[in-house]
Amino acid sequence: MARSSTLRNISWLWLAATLAVLVVGFRQAIFVAPMEETMGNLQRIFYYHLAHAILSLIFPYVNVAASLAYLYWRHRDPLKALGADALAVASAEVTVLYAGICLATGVLWGKPAWGIWWTWDARLTTELILWLLYVSYLLLRRFSPSGQTGVLSAVLAVFAAIDVPIVFMSIRWWRTQHPAPVFGPEGGGIDPAMAPAVLWNLAGWAMWGIFLIGFRFALERRRQIAEQEAALLALEASLETPQ
């Protein structure tokens, strides 16, 4: 592909910029941001946790958009559909990664900070179910027969997209009747002195997530092309067999 060297250069530049932003974010979070009164330095986990939490709610939308695009292009433009499918699986894997890290950092922050490992409130439960849904998406892709992977997983992605808001609303309603402990700051209320650390880390991890999705997308496209070439070889070989 003639474009590939430009793309490669852009990718390397993006990676360099991402790492720079992440380093700044690290410095902001650990050294510059003020220490919190009640929790001390432990609260600095929040900067990584919040970045991953917010991004884990954005990447699923990339997956849903890609899945819908796949379903739309499936019969109209198969080449574009393949690209959409590759984007869908890339964003699903990165969603699982980010949601998993969000849950793990939340648990590890929650125990020392609030004394409990977990609580079934609206935010945490929704995050857990989001993670479960996308793990089931990846499992479906692995277990499905090879021709149908794209279609079946795209359908599941649509269901998952509808389910997440329903989960959030139903559990929030449940918790107004049966209150339970809540992790983390309610609503807004981030000290403005902490804002630079939050924003730098959010930007850094967002750029990193985009880089990962791009890299994973490229890998998937590579695999698709390799598969197509193998299929073409097999077809040609069958044509050469004397009848």
Place this chain on the structure above:
Amino acid sequence: MRYITYVLDHLRKDLRLEWRSRDSINGMLFFVLLMVVVFSIAFDPAGYPTVTRQISGGILWVGLLFASMTALNQSWTREQRNQVLEAQRMAPSPASALFVGKAIANMLFVLAVEAVLAPIFVVFFNLHVLGNAWLLALILPLGTWALVVNGTFFAALGLRARNRELLLPLILLPLSLPAVLMMVQATTGVLTGELDPIYIRSWITQLAGYDIIYTAVCILLFETVLNAE
């Protein structure tokens, strides 16, 4: 109204097939009875009567959830024998009619199991309903439909997959979680009588909303799944 004719045809076919072997219903009934026994050993209903009433809603729905999954995979495998599924694809009737017919059939099977299960539950758990028992006649079908509509759809989705029996719960359970919350909260509210009727009504409304949304999505997407190859 031809659509309804198609649905009824598919429904009749499934009911007739099931009546001839009675595999699913017998399997489900025995499974659910065993689950009640296991839960009784696990939670000791006689020793903790108040707690038992509070958790019996949850136990009922968990038992039904797992029992219905044992039957759901089977409901589609009978379409695979004798290449029936290919014939369905080529038939001029809309694919969603097949889905709706089968979902209604599964619903009837699970409702039949529930009808047998309810007295067993009352006996083994010494339950008497403290709230308005007639609401259960509304909650049980709504909750069952929520499980069955998604279950039938995803059983069809995983039809050609390897590890099909494992795949169905892995996909179905996360998606059904909000519905399970709604049905358990409504049922427990009625059984314990501790919940304000306005809350019970809100849970029932949410459950109805869930049913409508997911039935619509399943009907719209079934054709895509059936023609996935």
Place this chain on the structure above:
Amino acid sequence: MTWQTFFDFSTMAHRHLVFVYGGVIATQLVYLGWIARNWNRTSGR
């Protein structure tokens, strides 16, 4: 915090903080490494 206090692992709270930050970075790098390994394994143009 300063560089000196950053490397002072005497308090559990601080060990905890460094452990979590290290864990997040390590997990992300593992995923990146997985993609890179598969990139080399897939033949492509």
